[in-house]
Amino acid sequence: MAAIDQPLPARPATIREEFSWSAGLYKWVATVDHKLLGLMYIVSALVFLVIAGIMAAVMRLQLAFPNGHIVAPDTYNRLFTMHGTTMVFFLGMPMVAGFSNYLIPLMIGARDMAFPRLNAFGFWMFLFGGILLYFSYIGGSGLTGAGSAPDVGWFAYAPLTEKPFSPGASTDYWILGIFTAGIGTIASAINVIATAISMRCPGMTLARMPVFVWVMVIDAWLILIAVPPLTAAQIMLAYDRFLGADFFNTQAGGSAVLWQHFFWIFGHPEVYILIFPAFAILSEVIPVFSRKPLFGRPAMVAAVIGIGFISLGVWAHHMFAVGMTAWSNTFFAASSMLVGIPTGIKIFNWTATMFGGKLRMDTPMLYCCAFLLQFLVAGLTGIMLAVSPFDWQLHDSYFVVAHFHFTLIGGAVFGIMAGLYYWFPKVSGRMYNERLAKWSFWSFVIGFNLTFIPLHFAGMLGMPRRIYTYPVGRGWEGYNLAASIGVIFQILAVGMFAWNVIYSCVKGKKAGDDPWDGWTLEWSTSSPPPEYNFEKVPVVRSGRPLWDLKHPQDPDWKFGQ
Amino acid sequence: MAATVTPANVAAIERNWTLPDRGTVGILLLMITESSLFTIFVVAYLVYIGKSLSGPYPKDVLEVPIISTICLFSSSLTIVIAEKALKRNELGKFKLWWALTVLLGGEFLTATGMEWWKLIYKDGLTISTNLFGTTYYSLVGLHASHVVVGLFFLLIVMTASLTGFPIQHQERRVKFLSWYWHFVDAIWVIVFTVVYVIGR
Numbered sequence: 125m126a127a128i129d130q131p132l133p134a135r136p137a138t139i140r141e142e143f144s145w146s147a148g149l150y151k152w153v154a155t156v157d158h159k160l161l162g163l164m165y166i167v168s169a170l171v172f173l174v175i176a177g178i179m180a181a182v183m184r185l186q187l188a189f190p191n192g193h194i195v196a197p198d199t200y201n202r203l204f205t206m207h208g209t210t211m212v213f214f215l216g217m218p219m220v221a222g223f224s225n226y227l228i229p230l231m232i233g234a235r236d237m238a239f240p241r242l243n244a245f246g247f248w249m250f251l252f253g254g255i256l257l258y259f260s261y262i263g264g265s266g267l268t269g270a271g272s273a274p275d276v277g278w279f280a281y282a283p284l285t286e287k288p289f290s291p292g293a294s295t296d297y298w299i300l301g302i303f304t305a306g307i308g309t310i311a312s313a314i315n316v317i318a319t320a321i322s323m324r325c326p327g328m329t330l331a332r333m334p335v336f337v338w339v340m341v342i343d344a345w346l347i348l349i350a351v352p353p354l355t356a357a358q359i360m361l362a363y364d365r366f367l368g369a370d371f372f373n374t375q376a377g378g379s380a381v382l383w384q385h386f387f388w389i390f391g392h393p394e395v396y397i398l399i400f401p402a403f404a405i406l407s408e409v410i411p412v413f414s415r416k417p418l419f420g421r422p423a424m425v426a427a428v429i430g431i432g433f434i435s436l437g438v439w440a441h442h443m444f445a446v447g448m449t450a451w452s453n454t455f456f457a458a459s460s461m462l463v464g465i466p467t468g469i470k471i472f473n474w475t476a477t478m479f480g481g482k483l484r485m486d487t488p489m490l491y492c493c494a495f496l497l498q499f500l501v502a503g504l505t506g507i508m509l510a511v512s513p514f515d516w517q518l519h520d521s522y523f524v525v526a527h528f529h530f531t532l533i534g535g536a537v538f539g540i541m542a543g544l545y546y547w548f549p550k551v552s553g554r555m556y557n558e559r560l561a562k563w564s565f566w567s568f569v570i571g572f573n574l575t576f577i578p579l580h581f582a583g584m585l586g587m588p589r590r591i592y593t594y595p596v597g598r599g600w601e602g603y604n605l606a607a608s609i610g611v612i613f614q615i616l617a618v619g620m621f622a623w624n625v626i627y628s629c630v631k632g633k634k635a636g637d638d639p640w641d642g643w644t645l646e647w648s649t650s651s652p653p654p655e656y657n658f659e660k661v662p663v664v665r666s667g668r669p670l671w672d673l674k675h676p677q678d679p680d681w682k683f684g685q
Numbered sequence: 686m687a688a689t690v691t692p693a694n695v696a697a698i699e700r701n702w703t704l705p706d707r708g709t710v711g712i713l714l715l716m717i718t719e720s721s722l723f724t725i726f727v728v729a730y731l732v733y734i735g736k737s738l739s740g741p742y743p744k745d746v747l748e749v750p751i752i753s754t755i756c757l758f759s760s761s762l763t764i765v766i767a768e769k770a771l772k773r774n775e776l777g778k779f780k781l782w783w784a785l786t787v788l789l790g791g792e793f794l795t796a797t798g799m800e801w802w803k804l805i806y807k808d809g810l811t812i813s814t815n816l817f818g819t820t821y822y823s824l825v826g827l828h829a830s831h832v833v834v835g836l837f838f839l840l841i842v843m844t845a846s847l848t849g850f851p852i853q854h855q856e857r858r859v860k861f862l863s864w865y866w867h868f869v870d871a872i873w874v875i876v877f878t879v880v881y882v883i884g885r
Contacts, residue, residue, distance in 0.1 A: 238707040314714045322707035326699040348718040356725035363823060368813030371729065371823075377738045377816050386725055663695045 162226030188608035208278030230646035233325025246311035253305025260297035282372035350393035402539020414481030491542035498534030523583025554632030571613025753796030760789035
């Protein structure tokens with residue numbers, strides 16, 4: 125045994141590991157390492173982003189001019205259904221899981237998540253759900269030969285999804301795909317909370333936990349509460365479709381509104397689940413690029429908890445046009461506007477963090493600035509739509525489409541892009557090309573705003589959402605053409621981003637362990653981090669352990685932070 | 686206050702550092718998310734009480750399952766006794782009370798099966814008959830499926846302990862299983878109240 129205690133001789137650098145496809149594949153399929161799983165989540169999310177983005181581009185091509193007939197009406201229905209479903213469940217959700225998986229253990233000084241195998245289970249369930257959904261393009265016609273992909277919209281309102289109205293198997297693929305992915309999401313959420321509670325390194329009290337981790341924990345908490353209602357509603361719908369149950373069968377006395385309630389009890393918290401990663405990322409990126417600690421840290425955490433809490437009681441603002449009682453409308457209008465308070469706190473605090481700071485305008489920071497402006501617009505149109513009489517006018521119009529694309533692209537995706545650029549050097553060990561990244565950023569900003577600002581006006585002029593074409597003379601032509609031209613810039617931006625990532629992974633400059641002069645623990649280990657994350661589990665004494673290490677004369681813990 | 690983090694106070698931080706057990710947190714979170722799932726089924730049941738357009742109606746066909754309910758509640762007691770015995774390393778006593786828990790759980794499941802058999806074949810109530818059938822079979826069935834999962838794991842533990850597997854080293858996992866079983870019991874309180882008290 126004595127020989128084992130001897131240090132191993134250093135391996136000569138010239139020996140290259142034999143590359144083998146099967147060993148490589150085995151490594152990725154069998155892994156329980158949180159970093160590899162996090163990467164797989166993010167990469168598959170980006171693949172789904174491209175697929176659903178192409179669908180969006182086809183739809184914009186169709187709508188660029190009046191009387192467009194590039195795709196048939198039923199194909200168009202499938203396009204917007206698959207676009208929405210994919211973007212929400214197979215881009216947004218895996219981004220939540222991917223970022224929390226990769227970063228939480230690194231930020232709290234742990235060697236892995238609390239349940240590594242559950243983590244792998246969650247990822248493969250998610251991916252299987254996605255494949256199941258897309259398999260509907262091949263297998264969706266079922267035995268009755270009707271339909272291809274689902275065409276029921278991403279919220280799949282019953283009773284329109286009942287068997288008589290949606291024959292064939294395509295809707296079943298929607299149910300089963302989302303159901304399966306939902307189980308994976310819940311598994312990952314349990315893991316995130318258990319990791320943050322039970323795996324923190326010595327000295328990392330909850331008060332010292334990075335705000336990123338805090339936000340992702342609240343996010344996981346929302347997933348635990350909000351995803352099961354969708355699962356339950358999908359089980360009911362499956363009973364209706366397969367066993368002839370009557371949950372949403374109006375002929376047997378079932379309710380035509382119940383699905384909407386159940387769906388939005390999930391669906392509204394869901395949009396906060398999607399935006400929280402952006403909140404989390406901004407709370408890390410803005411302080412580092414302003415060279416100041418986050419302004420009002422406890423208020424920021426409290427605001428996220430407040431948003432999480434309020435978001436569970438606002439769902440029926442999606443249903444103002446259904447014909448609820450005046451009291452319900454009033455309640456849900458008021459509660460929806462209440463969300464503006466904690467969100468306002470967040471916007472003000474991020475701005476206050478930048479105020480008087482030594483700003484570095486690298487690409488992650490640019491995305492954060494764009495987020496602040498665009499998300500503000502999204503929030504303001506949100507307040508407008510919360511006023512129920514206003515909503516009656518613009519319900520199901522392009523105004524609503526523009527509003528939620530501002531939150532989910534201008535907000536969520538811009539935040540995620542900031543995060544992708546910010547942690548790219550950590551993950552790959554190499555720096556991305558800053559010039560190309562800035563080109564991509566400006567192209568994205570211009571394209572995004574050119575697409576979605578005009579759609580507000582088209583909506584106010586009465587253009588309903590989900591129409592596959594429109595006649596001349598409604599005054600919508602200019603806005604739609606502008607929107608479609610914007611898509612070209614967005615495609616360019618995504619293309620430059622993809623090229624930047626691929627090229628920099630291979631040929632980028634070495635980034636070093638801490639290119640941004642960061643303060644949280646992930647920057648203290650090597651880039652990319654080793655499988656065990658930290659050679660020695662760190663011990664921390666403040667919320668910015670790396671600051672303490674770099675400034676031994678002026679550590680945070682001296683000031684009780 | 687020391688100006689730097691000395692090895693001595695690092696050691697002190699490390700020594701005094703304890704966090705909740707990850708398994709405990711995990712099983713509690715599972716219960717929370719399961720409660721959310723059950724809530725929706727309970728709400729659907731409550732919404733549809735008295736909305737069936739045709740019979741059979743609950744008051745005509747439902748009989749209160751008193752004996753099986755008592756059995757299920759007692760099994761929560763027996764599993765606690767078994768757990769205590771395991772903690773004191775009294776394996777014989779553990780096996781006895783554990784087997785009793787399995788029996789009581791099995792009785793509950795059998796009673797549910799008989800009740801369904803009676804409802805389907807004698808009263809002609811299926812999941813597609815009316816809204817009562819739809820909500821009844823989904824809610825009671827969701828609970829019963831949790832009983833099935835619980836029984837499956839109870840049986841694994843029983844088989845393991847009977848074949849001489851050192852179950853006393855798995856005390857933590859047995860505890861989590863017992864918590865899950867209590868949870869299934871607690872859910873039955875709600876399902877029982879909704880289906881047999883309010884809905885009847």
